[in-house]
Amino acid sequence: MMQTRTTGTTGRREVSEQSSTSAEARRRALRARRLRRGWVALGLVVPAAVAYAAFVLRPLVLTVQYSFYDWNGVTESTWVGAENYRRLVDNPEMLGSIGNALELIVYFSFVPVLLGLLTAATIRKFATSRLALVSRTVLFLPQVIPLVAAGIMWTWLLASDGLVNELLRGIGLDALTRAWLGDTSTALPAVGVIGAWVALGLCMLLLLAGMAKIDPSLYEAARIDGAGAVREFFAITLPSVRQEIGVCVTVTVISALAAFDIVYISTQGGPANSTLVPGLEIYYLGFFSREVGQASALAVVFMALVLAVVLPIQRLTRESDR
Amino acid sequence: MIVSARETWLSRVLLVVLMVVTIVPFISLFVTALHAPGTYPSGLEWPETPYWSNFVDAFTAADMGALLWSSLLIEIGVVPVALLIATLAGFSLGHLRPPGHRAIFLTFVLGLTLPFQAVIVPLYYQMRDLGLLNTRWAIILPLIGLYMPFAVMWMRAHFVTMPEELSEAARIDGAGTWALFSRIHVPLSVPALSSLGILLFLWTWNQFLLAVVLVDDPAKRTMAGALGAFQGQWGTDVPLLCAGSLLILTPTLIVFLVFQRRFVSALMQGALKG
Numbered sequence: 001m002m003q004t005r006t007t008g009t010t011g012r013r014e015v016s017e018q019s020s021t022s023a024e025a026r027r028r029a030l031r032a033r034r035l036r037r038g039w040v041a042l043g044l045v046v047p048a049a050v051a052y053a054a055f056v057l058r059p060l061v062l063t064v065q066y067s068f069y070d071w072n073g074v075t076e077s078t079w080v081g082a083e084n085y086r087r088l089v090d091n092p093e094m095l096g097s098i099g100n101a102l103e104l105i106v107y108f109s110f111v112p113v114l115l116g117l118l119t120a121a122t123i124r125k126f127a128t129s130r131l132a133l134v135s136r137t138v139l140f141l142p143q144v145i146p147l148v149a150a151g152i153m154w155t156w157l158l159a160s161d162g163l164v165n166e167l168l169r170g171i172g173l174d175a176l177t178r179a180w181l182g183d184t185s186t187a188l189p190a191v192g193v194i195g196a197w198v199a200l201g202l203c204m205l206l207l208l209a210g211m212a213k214i215d216p217s218l219y220e221a222a223r224i225d226g227a228g229a230v231r232e233f234f235a236i237t238l239p240s241v242r243q244e245i246g247v248c249v250t251v252t253v254i255s256a257l258a259a260f261d262i263v264y265i266s267t268q269g270g271p272a273n274s275t276l277v278p279g280l281e282i283y284y285l286g287f288f289s290r291e292v293g294q295a296s297a298l299a300v301v302f303m304a305l306v307l308a309v310v311l312p313i314q315r316l317t318r319e320s321d322r
Numbered sequence: 323m324i325v326s327a328r329e330t331w332l333s334r335v336l337l338v339v340l341m342v343v344t345i346v347p348f349i350s351l352f353v354t355a356l357h358a359p360g361t362y363p364s365g366l367e368w369p370e371t372p373y374w375s376n377f378v379d380a381f382t383a384a385d386m387g388a389l390l391w392s393s394l395l396i397e398i399g400v401v402p403v404a405l406l407i408a409t410l411a412g413f414s415l416g417h418l419r420p421p422g423h424r425a426i427f428l429t430f431v432l433g434l435t436l437p438f439q440a441v442i443v444p445l446y447y448q449m450r451d452l453g454l455l456n457t458r459w460a461i462i463l464p465l466i467g468l469y470m471p472f473a474v475m476w477m478r479a480h481f482v483t484m485p486e487e488l489s490e491a492a493r494i495d496g497a498g499t500w501a502l503f504s505r506i507h508v509p510l511s512v513p514a515l516s517s518l519g520i521l522l523f524l525w526t527w528n529q530f531l532l533a534v535v536l537v538d539d540p541a542k543r544t545m546a547g548a549l550g551a552f553q554g555q556w557g558t559d560v561p562l563l564c565a566g567s568l569l570i571l572t573p574t575l576i577v578f579l580v581f582q583r584r585f586v587s588a589l590m591q592g593a594l595k596g
Contacts, residue, residue: 037418037420037499038420038421039420040418040499041414041418041419041420041423041499042414042420042421042422044410044411044413044414044418044499044503045410045411045414045415045420045426047406047407047410047411048407048408048410048411048430048470048473048474049411049426051407051463051466051467051470052429052430052433052467052470052471052474053467054463054467055441055445055448055463055464055466055467055468056433056436056441056467056468056470056471057429057433058444058448059441059444059445059448060436060440060441060444062444062447062448063440063441063443063444066443066444073447119336119337119340122332122333122336123333123334123336123337125329125330125333126330126333126334131334131337131338132337134341135337135340135341136586137579137582137586138341138344138345139340139341139344140578140585140586140589141344141345141348141575141578142344143589144524144574144575144578144585145528145571145574145575146527146528146530146545146546146549146570146571146574147528147530147546148528148530148546148549148550148553149546149549149567149570149571150347152351152549152553152563152564152567153347153348153350153351153567154347156350156351156354156560156564157347157350161362161364162364163346163350163366166364166366197343197344197347200340200344201344202589202590202593204340205586205590206590206593206594209590229329247593247594248593251593254435254437257437258437258438258439260439260530260531261530261531261546264530264534264550265550265553278439279437279439279531282439282440282442282443283439283442283531283535286442286443286446287443287446287535292443292447295443296443296444299439299440299441299443300440302437302439302440303436303437303440306435306436306437306440307435310435
């Protein structure tokens with residue numbers, strides 16, 4: 001700033017010569033300033049980048065590195081190549097945990113998104129009423145509390161003397177009652193119920209927000225054309241909230257694959273590994289049986305799985321943007 | 323809009339049912355917490371003599387005072403720092419756009435879908451080598467790093483929408499980069515910052531995995547992590563466990579009810595961006 005001002009006060013006789021050199025100088029000053037600003041701007045990224053590199057990128061690289069070693073975390077590690085991956089493929093326990101994670105997608109993701117869609121489409125018409133406003137607060141409650149607390153609540157509700165069984169007895173379905181989380185055939189769906197309970201409110205409200213943006217005249221036109229509620233849903237509502245559906249599916253699928261808190265609290269992976277998920281298995285392998293290499297190999301496969309499932313969903317939603 | 327009365331009525335019923343399903347677990351937790359310690363109450367039965375003392379017992383058994391203090395310390399360690407450095411990075415990548423900003427941003431985005439379990443094993447050894455295991459730093463430092471992908475993306479998304487002219491005008495008035503940031507852009511970013519702050523607060527308070535793995539002493543954990551230890555210790559005394567769980571989830575509920583509007587919009591936007 002100051003420099004350009006002082007060069008402007010030169011004698012009148014040398015104007016033409018002077019202006020070309022001062023233009024040159026100004027350009028150089030501008031370039032220097034831009035360069036300096038570039039460095040300053042890069043400097044602003046440094047703190048975040050350091051934190052990210054130290055606690056995300058570095059551990060990521062180490063996970064991959066550990067996965068090729070046999071290491072108990074204390075003594076010397078030995079290079080074993082792809083052995084940990086081979087054992088992972090051969091081990092029904094670890095493969096089962098991946099299968100369980102995929103099955104959890106049904107309960108944690110499909111159920112809340114479908115139910116959310118149905119309910120949102122039904123209550124869309126009075127989305128601004130007082131009841132709907134109160135419901136915004138209430139339905140968010142499961143999102144706000146720790147998942148651990150949700151796990152404890154539901155462990156008790158699903159216990160043999162819990163409320164769920166009480167209700168079943170109350171309507172004469174005694175034959176169905178059981179310890180839902182303690183039965184190998186029902187434990188995983190029971191865990192799924194907890195996840196669905198947590199996700200339903202958020203999904204419904206997100207979809208409702210998406211539906212609020214639809215032009216009401218579209219519905220008027222459909223009604224005049226004699227469309228029923230079902231036609232209306234498939235022709236107008238569903239296509240209009242494609243993006244919101246994508247968001248709900250992405251968020252809930254990640255929470256299904258990465259399930260840890262709820263499973264840890266409600267079943268610890270049991271009974272008989274029927275609810276074991278990769279997140280929990282990594283924890284057991286890494287911190288109880290101290291098979292760091294094996295835990296890391298599972299972690300690498302786990303990350304690949306998350307990406308393989310989430311990226312296509314992301315791509316689908318992105319395309320619907322255009 | 324023309325809607326038949328039957329349809330409206332049916333929708334209202336549906337909404338109420340949904341709310342009941344959401345609320346009943348909380349009520350069940352509360353009712354169970356009022357039963358005699360060591361019993362196995364059934365269903366939603368109100369106890370003959372409510373044992374309000376369970377809450378006091380759970381408060382002392384869980385050492386709630388220390389837990390609250392610990393969670394607060396962790397929040398103070400994580401949220402302001404994460405907010406500050408993410409805002410700086412977001413401002414740079416979204417507004418100043420220095421050479422290479424695209425590549426840097428992509429590197430951050432890389433971590434967006436990363437589940438914490440994927441890096442927990444190396445994090446444990448990293449913390450051990452730094453001598454930080456069993457200290458709150460073992461939760462604070464990794465959380466700041468792990469929040470960066472989301473936080474930087476969030477702040478960048480905000481700064482990308484800020485008009486270039488605003489900064490040009492400030493530059494002409496002689497503002498340097500720092501003045502531009504602190505005097506012009508931060509005051510304009512309050513809504514984005516407070517939403518992000520709420521999300522980070524909530525995620526930190528509810529963080530379980532890092533607390534369980536990296537800190538053995540429940541009194542140095544987050545609230546959620548401490549609840550895990552409490553369950554391990556008092557899992558057989560159901561009323562006491564329920565009372566303890568209620569005490570531990572109450573602070574978030576209170577914060578939520580006070581800042582409802584902000585919370586709801588933060589959670590919705592958080593999902594949309596995540």
